[in-house]
Amino acid sequence: MKEIIIFQTLSFMLSLFVLPGYLSGQQVFITNEGTLKFKSDAPLELIQAASTEMRGAISPSERTFAFSVPMASFQGFNSPLQREHFNENYMESNKFPDATFTGRIIEEVDLRQPGEYTIRTKGMLTIHGISQERIIKTNVLVEGTKCTISGTFTVLLADHAITIPKVVHQKIAEEIEVEVAATLRIKSN
Amino acid sequence: MRSWWIIGACLLVGLGVLPGQKPFFRVHPFPEEFRQVRINEMLQASSNYIWLGTTDGLFRFDGEVVLSVEFPQPGGPFSVTALYEDRQQTLWVGLESGAIYFMDHSGALQLWEIEEGHPAAAITAFGEDPAHQLWISTYGEGLYCWKGGRLYNFSREDGMSGEEIYDMGVDSFGQVWCGTDQGISLVRWKDGSKVVEQLSLDQGLPDEIVRFILTDGQCGIWVGMHDGGLCRINPRSHKVDFSLPDWDLGVVSALACFHNREVWIGTETNGLFRLDLKAMELEPLPLSQGRPTNKIYALLRDSEGGVWVAGNTPGFYSTNRQFEFVENSPGDIQSVLACPHGQVWIGTQKGLFLKPVLRDTFLSILPQLPLNVISLYEDTFQNIWIGTFGDGVYIYRHSDGKFSHIGEGRQLQNGSVLSMDGAGPTIWLATLGGVTEFILEGDPLDNGTIRSKSYGQESGLGTNFIYRVMVDSKGRTWFCTDGKGLSVLENGAITTYSHADSIPLKAVYSIAEDHMGQIWFSTPDRGLFKFDGQHFSTISLKEGIRNLSISGIATTARGQLLIVHPSGIDLLNPQTGHLIYFDQEVGIPDAEPNLNTLHADNSGNIWIGLPTGLIRFTSLGPQLRIHPETHLERVSAMLEPVNWWEKNEFSHEENFLVFEYVGIWLTDPESVTYRYQLDSWDRDWIYANDRRATYSALPPGRYTFRVSSTENGAFKDEPIVSYSFRILPPVWRRPWFILLAMAALSALFYGIVKNRDARIKRIEKLKQETIKSQYEALKSQINPHFLFNSFNTLVAFIEENPKLAVKYVERLSDFYRVILAYREKERIPLEEELQLVGDFGYLLNQRFGDNFSLSIQVTPNAGFVVPLALQMLVENAVKHNVVSKNKPLRIRIEQVDDDYLLVANNMQQKFTAEPSTGFGLTGIINRYALLTDRQVVVEQKEGEFRVRLPLLK
16 A cells, blocks of 8 residues: 555656656646755754755645655755765765655645645655655645745654764754745646 | 343344343533533543543533633633543543643643644544553544654555544554444554554444444453444454344444443433343433433443443433342332342232343232241242241242242241241241251152251250341351340351350341351441451441441452441441442432341342332442542642642742642542641641641641541541642751851851961060060170270260260260160151161261261151161171271162162171171061061162161051
8 A cells, every 4th residue: 555655656756857748637836946954953063954956746636745855955064074974974865865755635625725724744754765654744825826835844863764973962963853945836737 | 152042032022122220320410601512522530530521621520510621722612522541640632623632730731732733633532552652543534643752644545444533442452443434443553564454344343334442451342333233352353252133223322341241332312221241131221301311422431330421411420330229129128039040039018029030020929928028048949938927938939830838837936037048958047936947858849848947045046036047158057136146056056146255245137258258247236246256346336337227238249248227338348447338329218228138149249128129239340449539639839839749849938838639439429528637747637528728837847748538437548648848948047058157157256366366476476576676686785896896986085075975975875765765666757767877877987987878868757667677787787897998888778669768788798707696687577577568678789788678657
């Protein structure tokens, strides 16, 4: 069952990014420049970084979604060395280039109707190659052909097998706060 | 298999629903302003409170008062659809809106704040698995699990049969049973992944719409369905191991289960039923007269043997399941007999009555005979022995109606048979004319013979009036006599106990043997006695028995002693002596019962005949609560509630404390009384009826507040709730402060003393130095060398210049006078010292002529100096240096830096040093050190010997 869902979501993503026009008559909201910020608030250091290259799509009719962000696209950090560490040591961005979240909207909302919604999304959050099922609360504002999403959630490093040496715990929080904001636009195929 | 057969039999007789003995329901009204609320959920918390989740909020019931609990957020109505208490005793409240609240220590509801947000669908149930994970079912979003600080969802895509979960329960294996429209989804975690299994029609479920799930640890999994009635599922094999066929009583909306005994069933259209699992008897339990309660919303089994019911009529109902009232029973019962196969016989003045198995009507037996039945017994041939008042005994067989009569005569000494008991073929008859022993040889109604033997006063019994006979488990036969105490027949010999230790025994009315083999008997005036074979002990009013007119006692299936008296029924634990009272609250009327009108059947139920009718007492297991549950509800300091569950220190100003406590005893809330004590304040327990204790002006110290509650006023083994706290002394009375203050004081004192010491020493030293210097000065001044030189100089003048000689002598005498005048002083004005030095200089000038010069350039009144300091320095200069024509000695005295005097001379040391005491310069330095912090500076610079003296103020 689960495999089928994942397969569906993957093919759905493919249709979005690789084969536009494959699905016809379906309206989807997509973005290529969503923002994803994260913050590690450790006792000795505050690390913040953001990517503006989050790609994503929401299908209001299916109530499904898929989001992806390249790990290498994160900017910020407190030093270039830190960014290098982030990509090479912790996230292993060569091996696991993207973080993804794909799944379904729990609430039975019709995002084709303009309005403001607070929804909960249930899906698989994949970071560092490890998938975890998550429920993430999101605010959605639909205005015409635009759909703005925003939300925050936390990621436990241990959940995604991101191991950091114990001494570094004072500098890197074990729980990372993540903030998402994106404006998606409707695209009809 | 057998049960199926019985059900089949019931259906054959056409009685799908069978009536029987009825619980006594009390109705508890809701407060006027909440008349319209509907109760969705009921929960008994470990605090013993009953929580009611309604369409208009949460309510708490303490047995007497229904109290509305406020939600922290404004708005509403808050329709509570799920209630749960987890193992940490936290109350969880789920709303129709999907919001989830929990109750904090102070009893306030808090919104459950989680990152994932609350469901948007109605919460239908909570559950906790053995790994302490909280499960939440919703109607519309499937199942949630709070695991490791994160919320997980189980929906259709995870394999759930549906996302509209009517009800959910977690069993002791951690399996989560969810009832949906498509059967049951059985959910669990396995190695961190979701496992969902389906149970539906294919697996033997009678109906796929599952409305109610009961996962009560002791009962298996009971399932209530939309059309299929109810069934039970084995939690290990997941097989349906029981179901009721041909259910046509509608939707099952609630279930409650008494372990292996019966299941209470609430339906949506036909009211309340109960299924007796032993007799397979299904009977309706009407809740109210008038408008019937046909829609049942919630059922709850409490910890005291009670059942709570909420339905579509106002308020809610409770009953104590231990006491049931047999319908249609004749009144004024004189004797009761319950047979092993379920028949119940009743003897009254008007005859003998039989309640057949599974029927609630009483048939009149042998109506043709004028029977005044006062005792009943069933022999081994299942014949009923009917003891009458005055007419001997009848032996009756119900199967064919055959009977025989033994009247007063050769076999039976007296026709008034008050009591019968027996074992095997032996039957004992207690009469008003002694005791008769019958030994049956064959069925007496089938030509068997009866041998008889009589015992009376002549056989060793104290009297011929015998109220009761009992054969105990050791084969002894006990006789309760009127006026002559208790007698026992053992191995053919009668022993009579006319005294219980020192207490004289007169009439003994009733007798029973407990599970430990101890004999209990009741007397009309001294209460209850226990005889363990060696000693007697008594339980009377002091020990908590409410009424001494005990009419009967019997032992329950759980080994308690049931005591019947006109004030009701007391239940005694023979080991602890703890008593529980039952009376009108559970439906037992105030009435004087006849003697020995109770009988224990072989299932441990006790049938009690009262003037008003027949009561069945059921011994419920497992352990029922026997005490009110006492707990501290609030502690206030200075009338402000404090968070006492974590705070245990108060400042000395917070010494006005109020403790509010409560003991919840649902069986009879009004009977609860309290006692409390504040350790190290109250000398004794304080007995009270109200729920608060007030203490004002408590002095600082350590305290423990203890409180316990009782429902029977006895305070024997009631658990005590305690709260220890400290009132801190004010800062100035705390040890550290006192120590610190003492330390500071002693340091100050020490300082003063030390200072004074030092000053005294310094003064002493100064005095010594002064004396020394005076001595030295004097010594030097009258030193022969000086005198010799002075006189030589004088001699030179006398003839050449007598005037000058006179002047010289005057100056010399001036010099000595001044030394004498100043030697006592610590300091002298510079001016005076200068005059002295001037005199001295004059003397030296006269002696050395131009070879010596002294120049003084100072402001005369610039300050003070140590007396003779300048003189001594000048003298030193003369003493240590060559004074000659070639090498004249020049001494300068100047004021430098305003507050220093410089005494300088050109250095031309003598080759042969004058003998020196070493005192001169050192003495000056020492004396200055005692008077000022400013130093005397001695230096050799630019060929000069320079001494800088600080000018004193």
